[in-house]
Amino acid sequence: MLDHEYTTKEIFQNNFFHDWRKEMTSEEQEIIKDLDKCDFGEIHKYFVDKNEARKALPKEEKQKLKEEADKIQEEYGYCILDGHREKIGNFKTEPPGLFRGRGEHPKMGMLKKRIMPEDVIINCSKDSKIPEPPEGHKWKEVRFDNTVTWLASWTENIQNTLKYIMLNPSSKLKGEKDWEKYEVARRLKDVVHTIRAQYRKDWKSKEIKKRQRAVALYFIDKLALRAGNEKEEGETADTVGCCSLRVEHIQLHPQLDGQEHVVEFDFLGKDSIRYYNKVSVEKPVFKNLQLFMKNKDPSDDLFDHLNTTFLNKHLQDLMDGLTAKVFRTYNASITLQEQLKALTNPEDNVAGKLLSYNRANRAVAILCNHQRSIPKTFARSMQVLQEKIDAKKKQVEEAQEEVKKAEDEFKDTKDAKAEANVEKKKKLLKRLEEQLARMNIQATDKEENKQIALGTSKLNYLDPRITVAWCKKFGIPIERIYNKTQREKFAWAIDLAGEDFEF
Template sequence: MPCLEWLDPGTEERGWWEEEKKEGGVKWMQLEHRGPYFVPLYEPLPEDVQFYYDGKPFKLSLATEEIATFYAKMLDHEYTTKEVFQNNFFHDWRKEMTSEEQEIIKDLDKCDFREIHKYFVDKNEARKALPKEEKQKLKEEADKIQEEYGYCIMDGHREKIGNFKTEPPGLFRGRGEHPKMGMLKKRIMPEDVIINCSRDSKIPEPPEGHRWKEVRFDNTVTWLASWTENIQNTLKYIMLNPSSKLKGEKDWQKYEVARRLKDVVHTIRAQYRRDWKSKEIKKRQRAVALYFIDKLALRAGNEKEEGETADTVGCCSLRVEHIQLHPQLDGQEHVVEFDFLGKDSIRYYNKVSVEKQVFKNLQLFMKNKDPTEDLFDQLSTNFLNRHLQHLMDGLTAKVFRTYNASITLQEQLKALTNPEDNVAGKLLSYNRANRAVAILCNHQRSIPKTFARSMQVLQEKIDAKKKQVEEAQEELKKAEEEFKDKSDAKAEDNVEKKKKLLKRLEEQLAKLNIQATDKEENKQIALGTSKLNYLDPRISVACKCPVLLHLQLGTKQLELPEGREVLGQGRVLRHQRGLCRNRRFVPVEEDHQEVLQHLPTPQLPPGPGHLHLLLLPKLPVQPERVPGAPAGSPVRCWGSHSMRFFSFLMEGNGP
């Protein structure tokens, strides 16, 4: 049975922030891994599943059939209704056909993929309906692959790899109205892959009958393998998991740069305000663009090859057609109306009241220009970033986005958090603070297809819980009347039981109502992106820690040394392994599940013998930065990303 394994008190392993820093851009000294896991080769369709052309069954060659299945699987998707997708698919599909197939298959409208589509739908449903034993067998097979290919050895540490599988072949989708949607993503072969490892390591073996494109020994990069994908001719990498040492160090550096910006941001703002009146148009454009990047958290935007990607822009690449100027609008003066497609073809639409000089400059920049001309025609992202480097070492336009996201979270948490709220209320406040950041950064999502149904199910739970509360109120009323008549200990005990039941049901109802509110408010907002990439986790730690959590293992029992107990409560999330080697810390096994919840700061119980689950970030935090930490307890941590998963157990007085 899996259990918590207590470390030898004499065992201590340093965190990455305590290790000696490598010089000359060196990232590691030793790197060994198994290489990428290649997706299985295509298995042909059963004989009774056929493709039809012009109403007649037509036997396809194996390569042509495989590509046909890519399209068939997407028949119920919106993509296959788009002309660009259809044309790109058919063009690439015909290139892979035999000459005989090309002679016959000339019109996509005459192709019938419905039988193939039904086969895969039925296959998917059958997989869902597998008995528990079969699902467990599949899980064990996946775990075996994960164990073999999902880890590497770096400088003596066993590190988890993020995406250890090559991308399967399929049809390119892209974001928004991407001009290349529907094109064929070809299968990645070992001959396409560059392996990176250390010279003294065991070089991974390619699959039998194949060879690697190249083997490199470059310790100045962090990727383990790479290849060039055929759609946009860009490099794809196999990298370490977010819980790794290198990722932790990189994130720490990123947030430290953002923290340094806090000390100079007022000086920078004063300078770009002065530059609004510069005699050089180039400086004025740079100053206005920087104002937008700072105030609105816009991405800088990079130069792109025309026709290669969707028509997306950032601040520096805005065109005249993307903004409208309103001297007065909705009771506000000097309003700029933005409307453009940003990264991933997400629409950015915003009406913002700007300072008068910014408004006047925009009028100047737009004068005598066509709608398709650049708004900042004398500005480039490189020019802007070179200027920022002079203002602060390491400063780029992206740092402003990280800084403004983190400072917004900090300010929102101060404004929204109520110490008197219950757990669900505190989580709602945190999500609202997170939501403010997501709105600032324009992190949107389409409403999930299952949203209406899930809200209906939640409302049914709320209605059922209301009924239970009403019944409990009636039962309490009867118990109180019975106690008045009898006044004995049994009747009094019954009243107390009914009160406790009513209180518990009311708390459950309140929690369900908060869940419904939270779900409705965030149906079109993507909270995860900002948590993952823009929010310094130390802000959340400072606001919410220490957090006592309750480890729930379902039917499994948690084995603890005699005299230990687990305190706190919360909800279950899947656990992701993290490492924190210190005599006061205990690693959690992979197959455990860990609770992650924002709870009020607890009163730590006196005396030894209690096991505390303490929510920590992967960044080093000084003991005094964590309110309520037990005296003498070192606070060291290194784990997975931001506020997702944390896997540390902290005890009060050592094992």
């Protein structure tokens, strides 16, 4: 892990050293008292060399390893569900390691323990062959629960959360669940105007509880904020969502940067990812926030009369199956559809259209606050790409000169051979110019994406039928958007959506 920037962080180092000391013998504890005096260079080199050696294996050796992995996949990677052979998601438990978490997680650097058979609950049918635990071990429990979709579960030691082995996203069951999720979000489209009218009305309600609910709903709708469920006991990361915002998380500016009624948000959201945003809101919302903050300390709840249960109960009354999360799916999908309509130029080549798609996806990722830290390889890969662009520019310039030379020659000779040569040189120039344009688009895309995680919204919040319809309409190969695993996950959408699909 020494290559990663987070190992330089004080909290990572402190957590690691604290957990490592627990694993030391008393003699080691006497000797090793300061992490700064420890040198992990040798073991780091060992792993780097091992990795390099694996990459350098001859083709036959790699093929042998692949066959061994396929054999394991064949034995452990499938289950029988309702008589059908279905693929299992990730059937391997994580090996021990150091916890990273996302964002500035307070537990980063802690030691993830090895999962033992004694930690694992197996879930299977009564009449099935129960998997054998490794020799000398036994399972924590074997149960026969057909009301859940997990096959094995255990509790990990860092956040004390349950981990599961589930079906692969491409399984029939997962596909149906996915389809249902997007259909609920599509139904919201028909009632969203009524809901918006209702919460606007409730901004003026005599009941403070209703006012708070209405303002929170406005934020969930307009900013795609998460509702913010009550956290598990023992969760030390101070993360919040809309309903659990505190007074210290927002600042009100009657005027800011030429806009009126600006709310400045600054808090840690899910996975300790910072949410920072300045938004101009409607005047009644601003007035209500002033009221909610009156005579409160910074650590007091902003919405002190509200919780997610009360909010979701209200949403359920408005539309069957409606929860705060559905708004996020709805707003993400509708944003993608609108952005694709606005940005796609039918005259563009495939690379240009793909840039438009990524820009539309990026608008969604920004809405949902899907950030990532800049990849550590970013600067180097941009440099490599820039070098390729410069080399290609040089080739284009040389080709332009070649065309000019050929044209001059044709002017002098009016010879058919010289004319054919002009055409040949022009063709080459056109091809090089197209390659250069593609590279420039790639560089733009890379730069714009460096701090945005496009994958989360693409896999979890965007109705895949919008993407499939767009691909079919503009002749874009679906594999340019979804990789093999994603195509398996969204097989139902690829089959169902025609080019005229509307969310």
